Amino acid sequence: MIVRVIKFFAKGLLAFLMLLLLYFVAALIGSAIPVNSDRQAGGDITIYLRTNGAHTDFIFPVENDVMDWEQMIDSTYILSKKGNYDYISFGWGDLEFYRNTPEWSDLTFPTAMQAVFLPTPSAMHVEFESPPRFDQPTVPIKVTEEEYRTLVDYVSWSFQKDFSGNVRPVPDLHYNQNDAFFYAKRSLNSFYTCNTWVNNGLKEAGLPACLWTPFDEGIFYKYH
Known part of the structure; x- marks a missing residue:
């Protein structure tokens, strides 16, 4: 009986490891x-992508001829209740993950498993910045008005x-004093992560992106 139980769990573990391997290969x-990849680089509007090593954010101008974000999020x-910022960042992710993991050192196994495997609510993390924070890897991207308009609609x-x-x-x-969270659409899972959300926005706007990625490395490789 004990041998059968051990074999059962061994097969289950092996199946899980195989699925995990297939996921990383995909x-x-x-x-x-x-x-x-054939998109001609250039444009009059500068946006940024920023990563903390696991999670990617968009950074947009607070106001230009296309969009005044303070009309939507003041x-x-x-x-801080302050206005007149130059930039605004947007990140999408699991609400409970955001709530329980302000720093990556706060991450726990139950929080990670719930975010990936359960259909929990999502949130948008919005932060006003002047100038953009460059304390984490950040890349500028020149985009056209049409490309930016598509990104605005997507976000x-x-x-x-x-x-x-x-x-x-x-x-x-x-x-912090200059950020807020808002309820968002969709739910995070292993195939649709915060980085997938950013990557899909880039794809819709006709900007260089990956076919699919749950991680940030593939996105930033396209802009190095």
């Missing part, structure tokens, strides 16, 4: 296949809205 292949949502669509079309803030959740 991620490697998907990250290596470029999308929009300073009343942040603790705006990702927010959950109320019946009046307003964004829905997550109460009492902040990392």
Whole structure:
């Protein structure tokens, strides 16, 4: 009986390891296949991509001829209540992960497993910045007005809205004086991560991206 139990768990562990291996192989292949690689570089608008080593954010101008983000997310949502910032960053991810993991050192196994395997709510993390924070790896990208407009539509669509079309803030959740969290659409899983969200936005805008990636390395490799 004990031998059968051991064999059962050994087979289960082997199957799990095989699936994990296939996942990483698929991620490697998907990250290596470029999308929009023939795009002509250049444009009048500068945006940024920033990573903390695991999670990627978009950084956009707060206001230009295409979009004034303060019409959608003003300073009343942040603790400092200050306005007149030059840039605004957007990150998408699992709400409970954001809530329980302000620093990567706070990450626990249950939080990670819940984020990846359970259909939990997602959130947008928004931070006002002047100038953009360069304390983490950050790359500038010159985009055209049309490309930026597509990115604006993509990010705006990702927010959950109320019946009046307003964004829905997550109460009492902040990392600093100039940020806020908002309820977002979709749910994070192993095939649709925070980096997949950024990569899909780049693809929609016709910018260099990966065929599919759950990680940040594939995205940033396209801009080195």
